[in-house]
Structures are given as structure tokens and as C-alpha cells.
Amino acid sequence: MASDSSPAHIHGGPSSPDDSMSSPIGNTFSSPGDPSTRRKRGRQSATPYKTPPPPRFTTPDGTPNPSSTNPRQGRRRASTSTPTAVTPSSTDDAPPSSEGGEADDGDDAPPMYVWGTNISVQDVNAAILRFLRHFRERPSDIEGKYMRAVHHVIEIEGDSLDVDAHDVFDYDNDLYTKMVRYPLEVLAIFDIVLMDMVSRINPLFEKHIQARIFNLKASTSMRNLNPSDIEKMVSLKGMIIRCSAIIPEIREAIFRCLVCGYYSDPIVVDRGRINEPTVCLKQECQAKNSMTLVHNRCRFADKQIVRLQETPDEIPEGGTPHTVSLLMHDKLVDGGKPGDRAEVTGIYRAMSVRVGPTQRTVKSLFKTYIDCLHLKKTDKSRMHIEDRMDIENGSSRNDEETPLDYEDKVEQLKELSRQPDIYDRLTRSLAPNIWELDDVKKGLLCQLFGGSALNLTSGASFRGDINILLVGDPGTSKSQLLQYIHKLSPRGIYTSGRGSSAVGLTAYVAKDPETGETVLESGALVLSDRGICCIDEFDKMSENARSMLHEVMEQQTVSIAKAGIIASLNARTSVLACANPIGSRYNPRLSVIDNIHLPPTLLSRFDLIYLILDKADEQTDRRLAKHIVALHFENPESSEQDVLDLPTLTAYVSYARKHIHPQLSDEAAEELTRGYVEMRRRGNFPGSSKKVITATPRQIESLIRLSEALARIRFSEWVEKRDVMEAFRLLEVALQQSATDHSTGTIDMDLITTGVSASERMRRENLVSTIRTMVMEKMQLGGPSTRVLELLEELKKHSSGPEVHLSELRNALATLASEGFVVVHGDSVKRV
């Protein structure tokens, strides 16, 4: 149609949609253009244009179009490759007019068909018009969605109208099918309809509005693109890996005669070429070879070639990613940058290639590319970490890959979540190869799901991320757990404490050597914003780096002040760290603090601290032996039991994180309060000389986060009592291992918060109990009193361990006295 304005080509109508296809397409595709001469245009729609819409799909070289050159093939496709096709396909070979009667009743003009298809131009034209005029999202809407959109486009003087393919499908199934199968033809008609409509609304509106289709019902995998997809509308997902520079493409050229200075009329690109006039068109001049191009007055359009590569998750094992070229025009140029993930809707095209200089080698090969219609950037990492809900409420449907599939998937996930044993099942599915450590896995599961972050209007914020520290003997598969979580979590960063500096772990300022610009480059923690940062060998980390973690773990920001830039970067990350005990093996006689050798301030920021101890237990050893023997001799596949596979697990977690935001029920809140009070009271055991702080407010925050995560696991919007109880259990399991006062079995948070040695405490307790038994044996109730020094002598005889000092004995006696077991008067002790 571009050629219409040039005097050389005058067809039946002012514009015929097919020409827009034929012009860019080379010799082999000349056929669709031909029939346009033998058909007339439906006048009712075509009259008011001033100028024809510009060609959308200009390609520099010929595109052989197998679909339109081969009617037989067209039929095959209709019947095989698109089984959903509703249109009768057997009539392809029949002369167009034979169908005209029923297709187009009441219209005088003989129906026109797109060559080689059964698409009647009038029908499609009418269908599109109907769709644009009458489609409403809700029946209650007064004005159609797209009429509103058209008005909006006119208002902002835009040049494209985004059309949701789902709307087309919902409104007119048949139109959708035609559009996907014959996009070139249908879109050209679409543009004409739009232009017609626009010029009726606002006759002064000069721009051409193009329809940009997006959100197809089905998206294709890049790998599965095959010859039958050529000239079809496809939708693909991938990652942009390369963008070419913007290429100005000439659309209209103006020439000037060097002899007389005459300016030619604009000459439009015809089949990828500009025909340079050889003779001055001015009657008086007619100088030969005098015309020269006037760059300033030519019209150019932007064009860009972009390469899209398969996303890593679509690559089968042992394969390399496929790539496909995209051709972007006008507004789509620079729509994405390398590294962006994008979903692209476009027309799959093939272009012939010359292999050698000889004529016969042409056309046996094709280069394929996608003529881009619509590009949508998606940033879908494995977990939908961005809480999109508050940003685009309701329109979230658009984000989904293929909503139909998506609905199915969600249904499946919901089905899963309704299973009563889902919690255990997920636990089993987490690192199924690492046996035992069920409670640790449950903790990790909570970390994956996470609690809800809370931002108060006062500016205070509570993090929802759960931090976990694993401390344990070497060879207890801590690192494997870490690796596994890293694989599973979004933006998971895995670093080793050894060798990562404070800068590397957080963020640093770099200077561009050329421009001198300072740029902030983020390190692990910032990169794992809204993810999980896995730090192996936490104990080996430098003091400096660790001190950075203080801020990260509580405030969830990283502050840097370097090169004059003071920045606070978000680092809403969960930290999963693992450390070896100080002597490489856990010394049960030392406290956790002494074992891990981490500052207590940092330690208290971990919600859960798990001790993974390698107990000298024959039972465990046997299990280990069995496990390893099985690993080596059995078919590893057969040993797998009822577990969820990794993709399902990831989908489950991401769905929960995105859509489930549980709230505390009253019952749960009550339980939480009760449990917390209980926990605090428990530390206050009778006889203790001073009140032991059992739990701190930090613990109650942890508990809330854990119970929220547990509710999320069940896809429940409410935190229930059982969640809270399980959270308490988890905390206790973790704490009991980490903060057990070994003689009494009660929890002592002082150990963690102040670092009072547990061994010291234990010794004291031992002493007290020894004295207690001694007193029981030696002294009668209410009998004569005994000298303290005598007791000391007695003790030394009894105990084989380290020497007992008098002061220690006195302390122990004081404890006993506070219990009301003995009475101490100066140097004498009396049992009461």
C-alpha cells in the first residue's frame, strides 16, 4: 500500500491491505498482491482516508511466503497445525466467490478474499469494527474498553493501540484464530479499521494508529518454533542478550535536481528500495542523472535488531540456549536492554539468504526472525518476589505467562495446599537427599516462605525475613543445605565468608575510567534484596564484613559512605549462614558463643540458631553407613519417595509469597501472648539467685514471623493457634539445642545475649547438686550444723574433677539456702 501514493501503482481501491504485505516481500510473494487488482474494495469502510497507513512490516529482502504461495499447504496447516481453528478449511482451493453468498449477505460488492485463504476482507473488517466498538470488560460499562482506549490515544497523540488478545478471544473466537494464523493480513485490516475510526472521530488527526497485540492465549517455546509457525503470530519469552544500534530506515525520500533545484515529490519505499529518478521530473529541465537525495527532508523510521535468548530454565539438559532475532520498529526500539527478560509478541518470518555468489544458491536457506508487535518486560525470577499486588491491583492477570495454564497451575497448587500433611510433605521435599535434620528443614522452609514485613506509618518497620544460623560439626551436610536453598530461592546469593570482604559482600563505589562517573555497584547483600543470602563459613568472615551484617539483619538496609556518596540501599534479605564451631568440632562443654565465637549482638539477630551436632551414636553412624552404601549401590531414583519436584516446590513457594498474606487471628494472638509469658516465666525457676531472662522481645518478633510463614505454607490467610504452637516448638527445638543449660534443661537466653559461659554455669549447678546430696547424706534434718570448711574437705574427697574453691562453695550454699534447703550462719551450715 505504500506504493499507492506513487503514481505508478494504482489499484482498485485507495488502499488494499494486501499490498502492505506484498511490498516488503520479494519476488516469490508477489502473488498476494496480484489478486488485489482483480477485486474491488468494500467502499463503505474505505472511503475517508487521506493517506494510507504506512507499511508495518518492511523487510529489506524478499520473504518467500510459503503460506500464500501454496494453497495446498495452507489447507494442511489449517487442518493440522492449528487444530483449534474454527474456520472451515476445506474451502481453500475453491474459488473465492463460491463462498461469497453466505459469507457476505446483503452486500452488493463481491466478497474479497485474502489470497490463498478463506478470509473475507469484509468479514474481518466488520468483525474488527464490532470488536472495537462493542467489547466491554464488564457488561455494566457504558463505553467499550477499546473505544475509550482509542479516544485516549487520540488525546495523547499516540500512535499505537494495545490490544489484549484475550479480549479478542473472549469477544470473537473466530477473529482471534484468523488473527493468529494470518496476522499480516488481519493486522493490515485492523490498521485500516483503526484509521477509519480515528479519522471519523477526529478528522484532523494525522497519525496512523497501529494495533499492538499482546497476551496471546498460548506462548511458544523458542525451541519449538518450526517451519509451520512461519507467518504466524507467536508469543515468546526470553532474555534480551544483544541490541543493535538504532538503524534509521528510510521511508520517504525527496530528491533535488542539481541542475534546476527542483524538489521531487516524496518517493516512498517500494519493496525495500527507493527508485531514484534518473531524469529531472520538471518538464523544463529534464536533466539526466541530476537528482540527488536530500537527507534533511527524507522521512526515516527507527529500526533495531534485538537478539532474544532462551531463559535458563527452558534449556534442556545438555543443550545450549537458542536465540532468535527480533526486529523492532519505531516505539519498540530500545524497549528492552540486554539482560532484561521479556515477553514478545510478533510475527515469525523467514527471509531467504544467499549462501554463495551464484544465483542458484539463493533461497535454499532461510533466516528467521520475529517482526515484533509488542514487547513486555517481565522480571520473573523464580519466586515472585516483587509484591505486585499493591502496584497493579487486579491487572495481575496480564503478568502471567499463559493465564489458562496459570489458572491450572494455581488450582494444582491450591489442591496441594489442602492436603493435611502438606507441611511434612514440603519438609520431606526439601533437600530429600539430606536425611534427618527434619527440624532444621522445617526452619528453612519457614525462611523460604517468610513472614510479612510491616511498615508502620510512624516509620517503624518490622522485617518479615527470617534469619537462620546453622552451627555444626564438619561433615553434617550444612553446606549442602545451603546450596540447596540457594538453588531454590530467588536472587539467592551464595558466598563463602572466607574471602569475601565487606565491600564484596555489600556494595562498593566504582569509578568509570572514561567518564569519571561514580557508580554504585552492589555486592551480595544488595543483590539478594528480597532473596536469601547464603553465607557459608560465617565464622571465617572478617570482622568488618560481619559488622555490616548488623544493619542488614535488623534494619534491612546497607549504608555506604564512600567517595562522597552516602547511600542507604535496600537489602531486604534473609540471611542463612552456617558456621563451624571454633575448634572445628563442637565442644559441648562450652557455650554456643564460645563455640561459634561470634559477637552476641549479631547472634541475637538470628531467629533460629540450629546446632547440628554429630553425636557419637552408633544408631546415627549406622544410618549414615546405610545411606552411603545405598548411594553407591542402589539406583538413586528408586529410593525417592513421595516428594515434590523442584519446579513444583518453587512454584508453590513463589505463589505463597506473592499471594498469601496471613494475619494473626485473635486466638493465635492469645496463644502467642500466653506462650511468651510462659517462656519468660520458665526462666524464673525457683532457687535461682537472680532472674534469668528467658526470652526477649526479639523472640516474640521471631515467633510472629515463624507463625506467619507456617500459615503461608498452608496457603491460609489466617495465622491459627496451631501455627503459633508449631512456631514455639521450632524455636524451642532450636533454642534447646543452642541455649540449653545442660544441667537443668531450661532455656537461658542470657547465654546468647550476654555470653555467660555455659560450662561455668554447669559446673556451678553440678556443685550445688553434689552438695545437696552430701548434705542429704551427712546431715539430719534439723541436726547439728557443720562447718563450711569441713564440707569443703568432704567435697574434695568426693569429686575427682577440678578443685573447688571456697568462694564457689559459698555461692553454691547460697543457692541452696535460697531454695530453703539449708541455713547458713557465718561459717556453719545447718539443714532445715
Place this chain on the structure above:
Amino acid sequence: MVGLPYDCLVNPVGAVRLTFEKAVASGKDPATFDGKDWGATDLFREFLFDNGGLSQVPFLNPMTIKWIQSNTLVRFRGMIQDMLGNEFYVGAYKDGATWRTNKFADVPQFPMGSSSDMRIWERRLLYCVPVPGQNSWTQTSSEAMRNPYSNITSPYGEKRPREEITATTCDVDMQALDHEFEGSQCTKKMRGDGVPSQSTYPQESSVERTCSDVCMGPDFERNSFPCLVKIYDSVESELKLNDVFEFIGVLTFDPEVTTDKDKSDESLNGFFEDALVHLPPSKVPRLHCLVHRKLAIHDFLSGSHTLEPKSHLVKGVREGLLRHLTDVLGNDAVAAQFVLLHLLSRVHARVDSLAVGKFSLNLTSFSKETVSVFGNGLNLAINNLVPFTQCIPLTVDYLNSVTLAPRKDYQANRLVSGVLQLADGSHLTIDETQLQAGTLNSTGVDNARTLKNLVELQKVEYDFTYYKMEMAADIQLLIVSEGKSNILPADLVLPFHPSSVDSSEVVDAETLKAWRWYLATLRSLPHSIEPEMQKVVEDDLVAARQADRSLGSQDFSRWLTMGRLMSASFGEICLTLEHWQLVKELERLRRERFQGTT
């Protein structure tokens, strides 16, 4: 069908087209041939495997490329280094009223009319290179092969029964003849001389010939002889990156064609700026693959050793090999045992991130002097035993400069190979004795991590700029170092104690063959364990752990791997008590060495 085999060899495309015409003539619609075969590959399979035609097919390598003609049947052995995606081509088209096919060819037989009907089919492009580190002895068989055409009096016409050939195939031949005028001219010359040997060939060549030789020369050194293989109708999962395959198909190669830089349309370059531009047909031969088969190490052993793995035979070979290794290792019998086990190892299962069955070996206590004596000897011995070997001299400079992991070059849209892109079953020796203290730059740190990953997980991370992709590998790693290598934590560390200098006995070819066969065969044996034996092993492990708490799952894993390898070295497929005892004894000897040194 009398003359058909000959036809398949010299004019495979003709044979393909013949079958196509037959198929069309029998009433089949070419439209049904999409992604399917109409019987062409069956014909070739029959010719190659049932009728023993395989041995007549020349190997494609830097030597043979000089005399092999384009459009003949060749075979190429190589590793898939990169996959270049799919290519669409006109598979079938109508020339007048007859259907023609373009399958297995670059160039259409007849010019295609612009209005002709056509079917577009697709084929996969694989970029293949000779297997990295392939030792020269694996190629003896192929190198020895002489030009088969030299014995043939006339390659065209006479030997083919006329009735089989339609006028069209004749035409192709004529075209082909014109096209490869250069090539046929050479063969004619050689025939005329009656001295069809490779060595005399350069003297015979004409002036243009030497010209093209010169321009070919630098391109085809031993390990950089790439080939672009076009695969038809294959299942995607069949061919994987780094797999070693033999491709048998039609060669197309024009050293004469100058690349036409058609710069007429600027915007076009965006599409062309992909792999194919950098691989012009004049530099990289194309092979239209008719038949492909995956190769195992066996296929690289010369001579068809089809020995049964009988126990007495195996025992004999084992002893001989062990003695040889002991000699090479300066009479260190324990080290020889471990090296033998190491050479038999392979990853036989992957459970999560664990690679079960790997057995990397770190020989320590090497000094600069001993490395030059024993290290080299050991390297030589291994080169002679295993088909694919590589050696990395680890230095700070090396780490800082080399690219170990393959990397995707988005400019060229190609996967740039790295040192660690190796075929499964390759052997890699890392010499750490040269490593001095020094600062690593970021490349160095990356490389060190990559190596560590390989040793620990048998995985190499390929760098795709925006993300990394893990590729599973199966590489036998031998680390030679002064002290225990902490950069490369091997499964087993053994201080090396030589007591005498290598007597360097000469090994005859037959013995070497037997050893190669031994290693290749026993390596792939399956393995199992009886319940009673399992109990014994478990008890042993538990007892060992009760005695020594420092033993972890890694040690146990190593023991079991050793048990497996030990029984495999005797040709057994089941772990026996005797072999388990041997393993424990070996482990005891190894531990003694540590006590001795500290």
C-alpha cells in the same frame, strides 16, 4: 541394486534423491515428509552397517580433507562444541511438475522457479571439533587409510549401472563435476602418477592447488579442525553438548569460494551477524549428516579387540598394567594401585549435587626434580592408556590469564570453548608443583573456583554473562603437588614415595592395546552389592567411625568408590569380601604414609 554401494560413497546426494523420487513416484505426498525420512537413511544404514560399507567411508581430518571431494560420503569423529540452533531450508520444491528435494545438500539441484511450490524443513546445526586432548594413537587407524579413489579407475559412470540412474542424477554429477573441478582434477593427477600416497602428493599439486593449501594450512592444525554438522530429523535429546559422536554424511566444502561480503544492505547485517558469518563454507567444512552414532571410548581403540572379560585374562592384564605403573612410579606399588583405580573411575550417578563414583587423586610430595622424572613418565604412560588426556600446568600467571570455563560470546553468538570443555571420560592432569605464591586477579579467582567446582562436584559453570549454566562433566582428575592441594581438594591424597628411577621398559604395541582395552572395558562395567556384603560394609563403616570420630561421609564415600573400582579392576561386577579387604588394606597403607611423614 548391484552398484548401489558405490553410488552411496561417491554420490550420496544422488542416492538420496533417487529414494526421494521413488517415494514420490510411489504416491507419497512430499508434504508428509516434514521432519520425517522417506527411507534415505535406511538405505545408508543398510549400506554402512549391514553391507560393511562403513570401512570404505574415509575419515574427515586435516590430512584427508585435501583429497576428499565435496559431495562424497565421509565420516567425522568429534565432540559437539556448540549448538547453533536450527536452520530452515527449502526441503522440497516443485520443478515444473516434479518434486525435487534439497535434503542433505546445500545447493538445489535445479534452480527453483520463483512461483514454485515448496516445503520448508528444518535441520539442526552443530559445531563440532575433534575431541580435545585426543591422543595420536587413537587416530592411527584413520590416518593409515589411503585415498580410496586412487584405486578406482573411473569414479564416474562406468561402475554405476545405467538403468539406476535417471537423467537427473547424471545432471547432478555434471554439476558436481563442474563444481568440484578442482578436486577431481587432483584425483586424476594422482591416478595418472600411480603413486597414490600422501607424502608425494604436494609435489604433484598444481600452482593453484598449493595456493589453496597455503590458505588452508593454518586453519587445520590438529586440534582446530572444526566441522559444521547439519543434523536432520533427530530427537533433540539425542545429541548433547560435549558428547562425542561419529557423523557419517555428505561433505560440502569449497576452499575456493570467497566469502561474498554483500554489504549492499546495511540493515541485513544484523541478522547475519551470527555464527555462520564467522564460519564461511570456505573455512569450515559442512557435513550433511545421514547417520550419526554416539561413540564410547571403545570406538577409539584400534583393532577390534573383542575379548571377553574373563577373569583369568583380566587378572593377567591387570598385573601387567600394575607392574608397568609401578615401574613408571619409581617402584611405588601403593601409588600404582591408586592410579589404576583412578584410571578406572567414572561418575556413574548423580544424587543432588553429589557426583557418585568420581575418584580424583592427589599425589603429593613431588619436588621440582621428581616431577620432571616421574611426573613426565606418568603423563606419558597415561597418554598411552587413555584416549583423551589434557595437562594443565598450574601457575599464577596461567590462572590469571586462561579461560577455563567456556563462555558465551554474544557478539558472535557462539560458545567460546575453554580448557575445561572436555568430553566425558577425559583425563586431566593438573601440575601444581609450579604454583608459586602470587596475587590472583578476578579471572584467577574465578578460574580457581571453577577448578575447585570441577574437583568437588564434577561440574563446570559455563558463563552466559547474565547467568551461569552448570554443565555436568565426567573428568578423571589427577593432581600432582608438593603438599596437599587445598585449592583442589581431591578425593584421595597420597604422598608419593618413589624408591628407584624408572627403568623405562619398552612396551610393545599389543600389550598397550590390551591395556587400553582393559581400561575401557572394565570402566563401564555395572556394579552391585549382595545384601550380606552390604551388611559387612556397613558394620565396618560403623566400627571405623566408632573408633575414629573424624571420619565423615566423604571418607566412607571414598571407601565405597574404591571398593567398586577395586572389584571392577578384577573384572567383577559384585563387591566381594576379598576386594573389600584389599581396599581396607590399601587405605591402611595410605594412612601409614601420613603417620610416617608427620
